[in-house]
Amino acid sequence: SADGGTAYVVIEETEGPDGIYALDLSAGELTLVHRDPRVDPAGTLVSPIDGSLLAVRFYDGRPKLWELQPDAAPLVQLRSIRKAFPGSLVLPTSYTRDGKQGIYLVSSDTDPGQYFHVDHASGQARFVVALSRQLPPALMSPTEPIRLSARDGLELDGLLTRPVSAEGKPSPLVVLPHGGPIGVHDAWGFDPEVQMLASRGFAVLQVNFRGSGNRGKSFRERGHGEYGHGMINDLEDATRWALAQGVTEPGRICVYGASYGAYAAMMLLARNPELFACGVGNVGVYDIRRMIAYDSLGSRSGKAFYAEVMEGVEPDSISPVKLAGAIRAPVLLGAGDRDRVAPPEQTRWMAKALRDAGVPVEEKIYLREEHGNFLTENRLDWARRLVAFLERHIGDTAASADTAKPSPDHAVHLRQPAPAGAGGP
Numbered sequence: 001s002a003d004g005g006t007a008y009v010v011i012e013e014t015e016g017p018d019g020i021y022a023l024d025l026s027a028g029e030l031t032l033v034h035r036d037p038r039v040d041p042a043g044t045l046v047s048p049i050d051g052s053l054l055a056v057r058f059y060d061g062r063p064k065l066w067e068l069q070p071d072a073a074p075l076v077q078l079r080s081i082r083k084a085f086p087g088s089l090v091l092p093t094s095y096t097r098d099g100k101q102g103i104y105l106v107s108s109d110t111d112p113g114q115y116f117h118v119d120h121a122s123g124q125a126r127f128v129v130a131l132s133r134q135l136p137p138a139l140m141s142p143t144e145p146i147r148l149s150a151r152d153g154l155e156l157d158g159l160l161t162r163p164v165s166a167e168g169k170p171s172p173l174v175v176l177p178h179g180g181p182i183g184v185h186d187a188w189g190f191d192p193e194v195q196m197l198a199s200r201g202f203a204v205l206q207v208n209f210r211g212s213g214n215r216g217k218s219f220r221e222r223g224h225g226e227y228g229h230g231m232i233n234d235l236e237d238a239t240r241w242a243l244a245q246g247v248t249e250p251g252r253i254c255v256y257g258a259s260y261g262a263y264a265a266m267m268l269l270a271r272n273p274e275l276f277a278c279g280v281g282n283v284g285v286y287d288i289r290r291m292i293a294y295d296s297l298g299s300r301s302g303k304a305f306y307a308e309v310m311e312g313v314e315p316d317s318i319s320p321v322k323l324a325g326a327i328r329a330p331v332l333l334g335a336g337d338r339d340r341v342a343p344p345e346q347t348r349w350m351a352k353a354l355r356d357a358g359v360p361v362e363e364k365i366y367l368r369e370e371h372g373n374f375l376t377e378n379r380l381d382w383a384r385r386l387v388a389f390l391e392r393h394i395g396d397t398a399a400s401a402d403t404a405k406p407s408p409d410h411a412v413h414l415r416q417p418a419p420a421g422a423g424g425p
Helices: 073-084 192-199 216-221 230-244 260-271 288-298 300-310 344-356 376-393
Strands: 006-011 019-024 029-034 041-046 053-060 062-067 089-095 101-107 114-119 124-130 143-149 155-161 173-175 203-208 253-258 278-282 331-336 361-366
Touching: 006 029, 041 073, 053 073, 073 089, 073 101, 073 114, 143 230, 155 192, 155 230, 173 230, 192 203, 192 376, 203 230, 230 253, 230 260, 253 260, 253 376, 260 278, 260 331, 278 376, 288 300, 288 344, 331 344, 331 376, 344 361, 361 376
Parallel strands: 173 203, 173 253, 253 278, 278 331, 331 361
Antiparallel strands: 006 019, 019 029, 041 053, 053 062, 089 101, 101 114, 114 124, 143 155, 155 203
């Protein structure tokens, strides 16, 4: 607060989303001031004048603000600016000391972001710079928040991006599970890799399966013991939902992920060989028993992570290397030779298991890379391999592998794997 007498804190609730509480620093008393019915607090806005808390941001589908001081001048100004950019997320990034001028970042699902200088006295906004002039919003594909029910009735949310080129017709679909997995979530906004895939005609489905973040402690802990079971079922249920909604057609679905997403991709292929036409894993973990041994040697947090999320699950029963014989679809695997989170040996073991099972597999270990590709030449190479692989198996040119085309050189901004959850992949 402006007078320093109150601190605003986020407290984890036993059930449901986290709450925002006011802590009276003199009396030591806590009072609940706001709690969203579905999602956790995601960020704050503070006054440029006195540093007090103005508002809190939430991601329930599209982002929204809860205003603590709705009459404060910066929030009045922000509401006015937002009217000029409907459908966008508008956030102040800096102000002059007197608060009379500010820099605002305007972004959306189709715009990586543009900075504007605003004179609050005159109400004039002046364009400053765009984060990328090579990605015009008019050519990008919109991302829609979705909700669906898992087989046990648990409500799931996620994101669906349908290519503008599809004009509402069914498209080949890429299911894109996030990394982590515990506490990580996909949020609405500009995702360069999603847009790269959409620009090539692929719809993209992202699912915040049980164990993901943004939905409170109880939802996050629903992932415990479900590393290779409930989380995978949620992704399967969402894929079948997309089929039922007419987003895609049978035989035109691929699953692609990085880190835990790569693990999930291989598990989905093994559990649902009839559902997926291909699968891609980047910097993944595929032998859980050996990964537990590796992490346990490296850190107490790694041992604690697996003890928490496995909860007595037999590792071999949820290890893709042990289930490779059930996989029928072609696979593309990538890794970094210096990766200490998901060592490249994991990818080599998976590739060997697939070859031994007679599954077509392509494998690429990148030199001088760790948990994800950061060197431009490697990101470009992976982009080309990924798009060519998808086009070959589920794209419009799937009938002729020779016609698959690599992505152009400007498509360099691929997603990096989400941070490992407490030592996990």
